[in-house]
Amino acid sequence: MPGQFVHVAASEELTLRRPFSVAGVPRERSLDLLVELRGKGTRTLAEQAEGSSVSVMGPLGNWFSPPREGATAILVAGGIGVAGLRYLAEEFVHDGRPVLLLVGARTREGLLDGLMPRPNGGITLELSTDDGSTGTAGTVCELLASHLERVENPARVYACGPPAMLKEAAAVALRHGLPCEVLLEEIMACGTGACRGCVVNTKHGYKTVCSDGPVFDAAELLFEGGPYA
Ligand SMILES: Cc1cc2nc3c(=O)[nH]c(=O)nc-3n(C[C@H](O)[C@H](O)[C@H](O)COP(=O)(O)OP(=O)(O)OC[C@H]3O[C@@H](n4cnc5c(N)ncnc54)[C@H](O)[C@@H]3O)c2cc1C
């Protein structure tokens, strides 16, 4: 389901698996993952020869809620956050739901809009870069705020990206009286709710990102004093 993730053993030498969002299901028993190179795990994965095997645990976690029938779903992705929303965008397009897709990055080089479903009758794509090199100049949350002033019949905001961006996207959505779901990308260990290494603070106590999430209603998260804690 859109929002769920898989826990991947990048190599036998690495003790901990690495979580990646399901970015697409091109055919039965097949998954798309979009992986940004960060450290040892993602590099090791990228260095695997084509056709080699890795152990994949999942799908894990919860998933995004559908929007109201006929209302516009607003998807907001920052940087590699497109990975967490790509399958959701595909499913909405498939179901014929109206989608406004906002993709932002610091610079043109960081924009990953090309990895999203291509715009067609049901999907409107808008870009932003902090330095103004492509699309609207400013953050993707500023772009969200300007759209929420005029978009007709908005249903819900769905956001994935860095913590500061999620916090801002949630604030903008809630200011406009819209529900907002965010996909959190906490560092994980077990991935199944056992170690409690991935907890975030919510109005209902600490929740694990891996098994209670990774999708949370932004109104439930306690953002004060840090990204979520
Ligand atoms: C539910 C979920 C879904 C995710 N989906 C994707 C995805 O689709 N595509 C993708 O590229 N990445 C995704 N991530 C992040 C990805 O799991 C990390 O980038 C990866 O585990 C880093 O492993 P590494 O060994 O390369 O880096 P490490 O050597 O472990 O770390 C390198 C650097 O990255 C930082 N880092 C590590 N993990 C994270 C993280 N989760 N968030 C932010 N910074 C981190 C570390 O603090 C360190 O500075 C997701 C994370 C979660 C929890």
Ligand code: FES
């Ligand atoms: S990673 Fe172990 S509880 Fe979430």
